[in-house]
Structures are given as C-alpha cells and as structure tokens.
Amino acid sequence: MTNPLAGMLKARQKEAARPALYARGMRVCGEYLAARDDRAAPPDVRLTRAVGVLAAALGAPSADPFDALLQVGERALEAGGEDGPALALGIAETATELRQRSIGAWRLRGLALDRLGRDAEALECYGRRLALQQGGDTAEAVARRIGTLRRRRECLEEAAALFPGSGPALRGLTARNTGTAAEEFAAEVRARVAEHGMGDPAVRRLLDLYGTYRRLVERSALCDPLLGGSVPIGVGGLRALVAGRTVCLVSNAAEVAGSTLGAEIDGYDLVVRCDAFRLSAEGTGRRTGLHAVSLRGDTPWEGPPWSQPAGIRLVFGDPAGAWRRATRERLVAGAQDQVGDASLRRPLSDPALLGEGAASRSGAGAGTAFTVLRLLDFLDVSPRLDLIGFDKPGRLRPAEAEWVMDRATHVDAGKMRIALR
Incomplete structure (x- = not known):
C-alpha cells in the first residue's frame, strides 16, 4: 500500500535542498570572479551583470532565481576563455539538480561539456535534452550535433581497427579531451605513415579518417548548406x-x-x-x-x-x-x-x-x-x-x-x- 506521506516528505526534502544548491551556484560564480586578473583581461560586463541579477533574485523571497541561474551559465559560455566553460558547467550541474526535467539546464550542461571537449558526457546530456524536447528546429540542431560527436568517435574506432597493434591507444582516445585526442591522433598517424609508407591502403584510409575527424572537430556538418x-x-x-x-x-x-x-x-x-x-x-x-x-x-x-x-x-x-x-x-x-x-x-x-x-x-x-x-x-x-x-x-x-x-x-x-x- 502506498504511503501518502512518503511523497510529501520527499517533496519537502527536495525543497529544503534548494537553498543549498543555489548557494553552491553563487559560490562557483564567486570563485570565478575572484580568480580573474583584470590586468590580463577586462571583466565581461554581461556575465558580471548576470551574476548580479542572480544575487538579487536570491535575495527576493517571491522571486524564482532559476532563469537567472541559467542566464549566468549562458553568459559564461559567451565569455569563453579557459574558465568560462568550466563556470558554465558548474552552473549547469546545479541547474540539473534543481530541475531534472529542465530542457534549458540539460542544454547548458551539454554545451559546456562539448566546449570542454568531453564528448561522451556531452552526448549523454544532449540525449537527455532530446528526450525532454520533442521536435522543432532546436531539436534538429541538437540531433545534428549528436551526429557530429558520434561520427568523431566512429572515426577513432575505425582507425583503431586498421592497425591492431596501436588499436588500444586510438580506441582510448574516445574518452579523452577532444583537444588532447586530436593531438594524439595526429601523432599516431605520423607514426603509421613512417612505419608502413604512404602506399599502404590502410595508411591511406587512416589519413582519410584523420581528415574527417579534424573537420568534425572544427565544425559540425551542415544538413542544408543552402539554408532553405x-x-x-x-x-x-x-x-x-x-x-x-x-x-x-x-x-x-x-x-x-x-x-x-x-x-x-x-x-x-x-x-x-x-x-x-x-x-x-x-x-x-x-x-x-x-x-x-x-x-x-x-x-x-x-x-x-x-x-x-x-x-x-x-x-x-x-x-x-x-x-x-x-x-x-x-x-x-x-x-x-x-x-x-x-x-x-x-x-x-x-x-x-x-x-x-x-x-x-x-x-x-x-x-x-x-x-x-x-x-x-x-x-x-x-x-x-x-x-x-x-x-x-x-x-x-x-x-x-x-x-x-x-x-x-x-x-x-x-x-x-x-x-x-
């Protein structure tokens, strides 16, 4: 028999956790701002303003600060650099804990992981977003990005099968940061060319896969180059x-x-x-x-x-x-x-x-x-x-x-x- 108090208790526990999650989000913002060296780079005005809007929303009892939290993550992605995507990921992780069915939160988390080169985790987040969002132009763009990430992984897997001796090293790149994986993939290609020569059919196929991989790292494939x-x-x-x-x-x-x-x-x-x-x-x-x-x-x-x-x-x-x-x-x-x-x-x-x-x-x-x-x-x-x-x-x-x-x-x-x- 279902206990009618169980659901109420769970809801109250979740509600009680909200202030702590928002406090964690503000702490991530504070750490990001405190670590910036304004002499090296001027502060991003839009990001700083978004953090201020979030702080104000948290101080208003009747306000829902969730949208303001997501806005901070968006502005962090726009700011870029070495630490912008990391801040966006911290915000996104908080947002997905607050609302596990938020399309915007999973979108932000997927973009942040994608920007950080963590393809496997980005794929999982993009998949969660598609499961929540059915149809539309945005869903098509996400599906295209998922296809791009999967094709990059397939390039590495096929390359690993060409040369069994170096296969484990290439196959292991699917779990690495994209930037690191691209560098190590290039090193493997140079080693196989030196070992077998350009006349080897497997080497030629390896070069083709490497070229495709690098293009997919630089940009996603277009489904309609003429834009309708x-x-x-x-x-x-x-x-x-x-x-x-x-x-x-x-x-x-x-x-x-x-x-x-x-x-x-x-x-x-x-x-x-x-x-x-x-x-x-x-x-x-x-x-x-x-x-x-x-x-x-x-x-x-x-x-x-x-x-x-x-x-x-x-x-x-x-x-x-x-x-x-x-x-x-x-x-x-x-x-x-x-x-x-x-x-x-x-x-x-x-x-x-x-x-x-x-x-x-x-x-x-x-x-x-x-x-x-x-x-x-x-x-x-x-x-x-x-x-x-x-x-x-x-x-x-x-x-x-x-x-x-x-x-x-x-x-x-x-x-x-x-x-x-």
Missing part, C-alpha cells in the same frame, strides 16, 4: 528594402512584454528585434521583419541556433573567420528569407559605412540595438524610425542613450516610445 533558400543581402539591398517603410526597434524589456502595445508594434512596416527575444501578441507583437544579433565570446559559433522566424537576419561580429563560422553553424534553414552578407557584419567600424569606431564610443563595443539603430539611421530612407522600450536607464549604454536623446524628435513615456523621425 535564404538569400544574402548587402547594404544596397537592405537600403532598398527599408526605403519608404516605417520602422520600430523593440526592446526585450519585461515592461514591453507586459504592455498592451502588441497591435501597435505589428502596425509598423518593419519590426526590428535584437538578440534573444520572446514574443507575446498583446505585449511585443508577433511580427519580426529584421532580427539583429551580435557575436560574443571566443567561440561564438557554439551558441544556440537562430531559429526565430525573421524576414532578414543581420549578424554583427568580428573577426571575419569567427563570423563566417558562426553564420554557418547557427543559422537555421528556412528561419529567415535573407541573411546579411559580409558588408553588414561590422557597420560601426567599417570605413565603407559609418566607420566611427564603436569601441571608442561605448567602451567594450556597441550593443546590438545601437548598432542596428545607427545602421538604419545612416541609411536615412525611413519616414519613421522609433524605439520602443528603450526609455529607461540601462536599456542602452550611457553614450548610446545620449546619442539617441540628442536626436530624438519626440518622447512618449506612456507608450515607451522615442521617435527619431
């Missing part, structure tokens, strides 16, 4: 599409989501949104004519896919190699009609466009919203250019907010609108 027919668009094409159309740039602030401005926002000819956003018909509106994102961190190609439907997607980032790889791996087939080409990847620092140097204007580089706003203002072909939800301090960096207010023609506090035309 997405068309590149340059500066001239963007100007032609924007010409004569009313434009609004919508903030991701909670006040906008909780407003009743949705119908009014959707009434603009072109609705512009930035970075990660959520839609609600009543508050934010449903339409996205242009979606702008900025690449951040040392390995921006490892972020979540850009699966939100949009007419145009602009990706801002430097250097060119990281930009190319990120657009290759994070764009989703069919999620956009047009994609900004290389002429639009850094409009504020490109002498062919504005060339004003975003870094000198706003310290660590301009935010996404300000970058796309300056681009649209520079094109100067829209009869109406409004910002919605950027009227509060902190939505833009101080220098950016000053630029906006210097050029504002009208401010409507009731509708959170700043008009530049």
